[in-house]
Amino acid sequence: DYFHPSKKELAGKTILISAGPTIERIDPVRYLTNRSTGKMGFALAEEASKLGAEVLLVSGVTTLPVPKGVSLYPIESAEDMYKTIMELYPKADAVIKSAAVADYRPVEISDKKLKKKDGELVIQFERTQDILFELGQKADKPFLVGFAAETDHVAEYASGKLKRKNADMIVANDVSAEGAGFAGDTNIVTIFRRDGSIKELPLLSKHDTAKEVLLEIAESLKEGRK
Ligand code: CTP
Numbered sequence: 001d002y003f004h005p006s007k008k009e010l011a012g013k014t015i016l017i018s019a020g021p022t023i024e025r026i027d028p029v030r031y032l033t034n035r036s037t038g039k040m041g042f043a044l045a046e047e048a049s050k051l052g053a054e055v056l057l058v059s060g061v062t063t064l065p066v067p068k069g070v071s072l073y074p075i076e077s078a079e080d081m082y083k084t085i086m087e088l089y090p091k092a093d094a095v096i097k098s099a100a101v102a103d104y105r106p107v108e109i110s111d112k113k114l115k116k117k118d119g120e121l122v123i124q125f126e127r128t129q130d131i132l133f134e135l136g137q138k139a140d141k142p143f144l145v146g147f148a149a150e151t152d153h154v155a156e157y158a159s160g161k162l163k164r165k166n167a168d169m170i171v172a173n174d175v176s177a178e179g180a181g182f183a184g185d186t187n188i189v190t191i192f193r194r195d196g197s198i199k200e201l202p203l204l205s206k207h208d209t210a211k212e213v214l215l216e217i218a219e220s221l222k223e224g225r226k
C-alpha cells in the first residue's frame with residue numbers, strides 16, 4: 001500500500017505461467033476438457049506482476065479477465081500449449097505449470113460431425129507430450145515449478161513427479177479436501193522441493209497461496225537454490 005509499499009521481490013525477472021484447462025477436439029462440435037477454471041494460474045499471474053515480474057501467461061479457455069500488465073498467449077490443446085511454451089521458455093527465469101494439461105488426445109480429429117450409430121462408440125486416444133517433463137530435460141532449463149492435484153497419496157505422488165519431471169518445486173493439493181477443490185477461491189497446498197524440504201501452507205485464498213509460492217520462488221532465484 002501507499003505507506004508500506006510491498007517490495008518488488010520479482011523485479012527484473014520473467015515468469016512464464018501456464019493456466020487453465022486444455023481442450024482436445026473430437027469433431028467440429030465436440031471436445032474433451034477438464035475441470036480447471038484457471039483461477040490458480042491467473043492468481044499467480046496477477047501476484048507475480050504485482051511483485052514486479054514480467055509475466056507471460058499461456059492459458060487455455062477460461063472466463064477470467066487478463067490481469068493488468070500480463071501478456072496472454074491463448075491456446076486450446078495440449079499440443080498448442082507445448083509449442084507456445086517451447087517458444088517462450090528461453091525468456092523465462094522460472095516456469096510455473098499450473099495448467100491442467102490433457103494426458104491423452106484423440107488419435108484422429110474428424111473434420112465432419114460424427115453421426116450416431118447403433119452400438120458402442122470407441123475413440124482411440126494417444127498420449128500428449130508432457131511439457132514439464134520436456135522442460136526438465138533442457139540444458140537451459142529455467143527454475144521449474146509444477147502443480148499436482150491429487151485425490152490420494154499426495155506426498156508420494158508429488159515427490160514422484162518432482163523427481164520424474166526433474167522439477168525444482170511441486171505445489172501439491174488434495175482436491176478432495178474441503179477448501180481445496182477446483183472452482184473455489186481457496187486452496188490448501190504443500191510445497192515439495194528438490195532438496196527434500198516440505199512446506200505446508202494453511203487454507204488460504206488462491207491469491208495468498210499464489211503470493212506465498214511466488215515468494216518461495218523469488219527466494220530460490222536469489223539464492224540460486226534448486
Ligand atoms: N504437465 C505437463 N504436461 C502434461 C501433463 C502434465 O506439463 N502433458 C504438468 C502439469 O501442468 C503439472 C504437472 O505436470 O504442473 C503435474 O501434472 P499431473 O497431471 O499432476 O501429472 P501427470 O504426470 O500427468 O500424472 P497423472 O495425471 O497421471 O497424475
Ligand code: CA
Binds near residue numbers: 101103
Ligand atoms: Ca495428468
